[in-house]
Amino acid sequence: MNDEQHAAALDAFLAARLAGQDTPTPGDLPSGEAELAAALVVFAQATRPEALFRDQLEARLHARAARRTTGLPGSRPAWALAVALVLALALLSVPQVRAAVFEVLRIGAVRMVFGNPTPAPPIATPAAHSTVPLRPTATLVPTLLDLAGRTTLTDARRMAGVPIRLPAYPPDLGAPDYVFQQDIEGPVVVLAWTDRAQPARVRLSLHILGEGALVYKQEPTIIAETTVNAERALWTVGPYVLVVRSPGGAEGWSLRRLVTGHVLIWTDGPITYRLETDAELADAVRIAESLK
């Protein structure tokens, strides 16, 4: 076998291994050459960029795409979702912040960054470069009830493009007092039930996120895994921000802290649900499993 034939045989072997075929090592190649090539393929295919880097770059691209689609200059809020993602993820490039972050987890449409259980590092400085409060205090955050896209349950069922099921538990819950329909890179429906005694207070809210929607959730302080209808679910606690459409209309985006209580997140096929409640985990799961 001459050099050209060796080269062709090695290329055929590489093609098979790169395609995932467990082709036997050709015996007519020089000793060790095919084995080394096979090892390089294994090594190459085990190489992946860090999830954090992938997400950060995707957010940058997303921001550019949104800017191009809207034709708006850099600071307009129409693509604030992407900007918020970039800003939040940019924090992770700050060494003292990154050191405290150990995982990005995604469940359905919800993406979370986990911090160390130790006190969070100071992250106010990067946020000071922006008007976006990445860790807002309660006093800065408006109520859920002035969201844009208020509609009726009937219209939302007709228009939202996602199935809207309501909790049958607790039995006194009834129909939601508020229904909002938005598009955050995908259909989102927010149902809110208010406290009878304090109508401005949200007793329970259910977010239904269709395909393509994305919610970024920063530093949940406690998390537990559970199940809803035998599917994996996450139970988180702690202040966080959520990007939502503001009352400004189609171009208005803002960050809101919706609840200080607990959030149960689960998926059902392509739909992601977020249940915000003061209830305990067992009760939250019961509410989640009662959707009809």
Add this chain to the structure above:
Amino acid sequence: MTDEALVTAARHDQTAFAELYRRHVDRVYRYLLARAGETPLAQDLTAQTFLAAFEGLAGYRGRSEFPVWLLGIAHHKLMDHYRRQKETVSLEVADELAHPGAPVEQLVAERLRHAQLARALKQLAPERAEALALRIFGGLSAAEVARVMGKSEAAVKMLVHRAVRDLQERLVPELDE
């Protein structure tokens, strides 16, 4: 949906480019990490590649497959980086990796690190290193590598063959003992 259909869609649908990104980010990053040897640099060049691809999408005419076009951009970003950097080449890699007795696949899997591989690649003739990185880490076919490098397919196969042979000499010098 094919890459080409996504490229067309990406001109008006912001989610389409994200799908192209998710499909190809691994291969671009692998190629750049194999050549650069450092995670931060590979990340920076990967970001530059995709941002340039996004900005230049209108110029993509479909004359070559999208991964070929994309890795062509990555290749140019890498070359630009090298032009800006005066590089020094470590001659220590063979010593670091010398480990007699073990089967070569096991040896490589256990000992190989991206930085070491990148250093070893830098000791190869540049075209051999580039062909090998595009073929194995970029996951392109020999014909596709040929289009990126402006070579014939047969020439690329020969470059890869010689690159593997050279690497074998550098990475596992005791293999034949």
